[in-house]
Amino acid sequence: MGKHNLGEFEEIVMLTVAILGNDAYGFGIIDEMEKRLKRSVSIGALQQVLKRLEQKGYLKSELGEATGIRGGKRKRYFHLTNSGKEILKQTKEQRLGLWNAIPEFELKFVEWFSS
């Protein structure tokens, strides 16, 4: 994977982190994704992606305060780094560029076909 390409799952995770703002931690992200996308996400898959994104420098994390509800375990909060925000923007533009390049009748055809 080149530097300017995000996987589908990576993209969704980063978007969710962005949505959650200061409250993005492991289970919170899963919860949000499940709510918005109706898609069940395993903790393992998420942790792996979070770790990878952190290594690429798109995310940063720090441990928060201990809370009672998690059996005294601390949460690890994630937020986007500048380069993370940058790559999200780039991804969005790429997608939009692609959408705009579709001739109209074919788009309709696609919409009809998928409806």
Added chain:
Amino acid sequence: MNNPRIPKWPFRLLRWFCDPEIAEDIEGDLKERYERHYTQKKFSNWRLVRDVVFLFRPGIIRSIMSSQNHNYAGIMRYHVKFALRNFHRQKLAFLINVIGLASGLTCAMLIYLWVSDEWQVDKLFEDDELIYQVMMNDPNGNSIQTMTYTPHLLARSLAAEIQEVDHAIAMIPSELSSDFLGDFTLTLDDKKIKAGGHFSESDFFNIFSYELLAGHADDVLKQPNTIVISRSLAEKLYQEYGSALGKSITWNLASFNGEAMITGVFEDIPASSTSQFDFVLDFDTWYEVAKEMQLDVNNWGNHTPATFVKLHQENDVNSLSKKLSAFTETQPKIADKQLLPVQYSSLYLYGKFKDGQQMPGRIKQVQTFGIIGLLILIIAGINFMNLSTARASKRMKEIGIKKALGIRRRSLTNQFLVESILIVFIATAVSLMMVHLLLPSFNLFTEKELVINYDPVLVLQLLGIVFGIGFLAGGYPALYLSGLDTLAILKNKLRTSYGEIWLRKGLVVFQFLITTLLISTALVIYHQISYIQSKSLGYEGEQVIYFSSTENIANQKSAFYAELRQIPGVVEVSGMAGNLSGIHSATSDFSWEGKDPEFNIDFIQFQGDFRLAETLNLNLLDGRTFSSEYNEKRNIIFNETAIKVMGLKEPVGQSIKLWGMNYKIVGVVQDFHLESLYETIKPVAMMIDYSTLYRLVVKLEGENQLATINQIEDLFQSFNPGTSFDFQFLDQEYQNLYTSERRVATLSRLFSSLAVIISCLGLLGLVIFTIQNQYKEIGIRIIFGLNSSGVVILLSKSFFNLVLIAMLIALPLGYFLAHGWLQQFAYHTELKVWMFGLAGLISLLIAMITIGSQALRVAHMNPTEAIKYE
């Protein structure tokens, strides 16, 4: 809110494999999700487990290396170096470990090679799961007898009438023809070669896929008077096997002979086939022989050939069985019998039949040795583990200092593991060398051609052994010692824990239990074998030789006999049909006065010439033996058992019916063994065979046997120019029945001595270790006046108790096992208490010598040195 319902072990698992840096927040996530699922009643436990299992991913599981920051190879090198230095420092312990492990491994490897070879026997054919031998169950009184031999017409009828059958053949195996008719001789010009061969039908090579070097499986035996020969036979006859095709050779079997054209050459039969033969003659040729023997091949009541079928599909065998039972009903002569299809490749290991069912046979022996191999490996492993723990606890100080210096626990664990894996690795290498050295003699002994193939599977298995034993034996000291409290070690406040002592004692007991068990069984087996060898069989075997008759001898029988009797040193000569300790023909057609019509028992037919009873030295109890002065055509001699079975009083002179004709009893002989001692003596009817006798038995004088045999050979050759003279002693033939038992006896002796050695090595190691621990104490005691015997008693008491406990368990267990083993012999030696006493004594004695020698060494030490020790 720490929820009490939440299962703990998934978290433990997680903490074990998860990178500690991220474990905490993942654990939090898991708990939160569990709460959510729990409140939603969504199989929360199951989902938790699934979540944890799915966390097994790169990036999440911790790195296998102890620390990513360290240079792992460097640490390894350090561990190895340290281990080697340790071995050097404790040479004796190292040697004991390596020798013990290596001998255990060697033995286990040899057994493994043997066992896996046994599994391969007769599985050499393509589709071996489709090849069946059709056996015949004959209900005979209370029992069902399973017969190998079937009617001549069976194979063809099966092929024609049963659609599941792809190919079917009848076969006269070489063992059958050689037992009854002697050896084949093949002649080409002036070359005469003795060989063994089958008679079989054209589909032989379609069923048994032996490799054909020349000719095609579909047509090699199609025509009458055709033969397919082995490569080595072809090379013997024609130098080069390619030129054999299309040539004719003469074959000779007892008084029968003929010409056959070579239509094919097969590659020599591999050792993994139980059926060994040099050629196959076509079945029409057999029909010619049978005609001359006045054998009615169209009679469904006559059973001679073996029948083999090959099925189309594997699952056809059930429908085949059903159809076979319907099939027998269509043939009145076999209507009371059942046909039993038995997978051919299973016969080698499951070759016994009881009540018409296939039973485990040789597989028992294979399993027993497998278990023995495993036990020896376990003993060796226990030794190793015991010694490593004992040694490791000596190194507590070292551990304490290392821990105080801040070496991680993981690093300590690794060091112990590296040490123990290294020892196992060295031992494995040593044992591989041993196996290579021993394999030739082992092969000679087991009559196999075992080789070690270093294929990836074997290498993986070896690595498995190295790491498996290494981890098991090194794991305990590694985990236990590295987890000890640093301060306690350094302040010398640690005492060896009771658990550890008990474990070590328990293992010593277990070890000696197995050793004593092996010794006692070896003793019992040895006794049974010597019982078999010394048991009077009721006939003379030692001074009697036998050899196959030939056509020339049969034609000039009286001349040959006369000349044979002239040879000084020849006491008695007779002809004999069949062999003494192999296949016999039997009949249940006898009837006598007062016979219950329901009573059905087989009488063995034992046929020979007039002087057979004298030649074998059978003991005459009543009446007379056969004599050429009378016409003995309708006269019979019975053995004691037969008379008992019939319930006859004053049997001699009485008349008896066989096949509707009257026979007269002229004599009764004492029982003698015609079968192995696994079988009880059966009723035997001796009769004169006026047709050609296929075997000659000659009783020799006790002295100058070699000269006598040489003269017999000269005589034989003058009658049969160019034919080699092959003879055997009768007792040798009998001994051959017990080849596998003798092998078991030798192996069990070998293994039990090995077990003794390994156990003693273990004991030796432990004793030395204990002595070292108590060195100072003993020194002080000696100064205060303890004498040598006192020292020995002090040191050996606890070990003796262990050995005694082991024996208390082992001896009854050994008695039980030995009793079971002996039951399979109809005639067996009695179990005596002294056998087990002796086994116990041997164990004790060996333990005593091991312990005593070390204790004595300490007893004679200079006490001042002991006090300076440490």
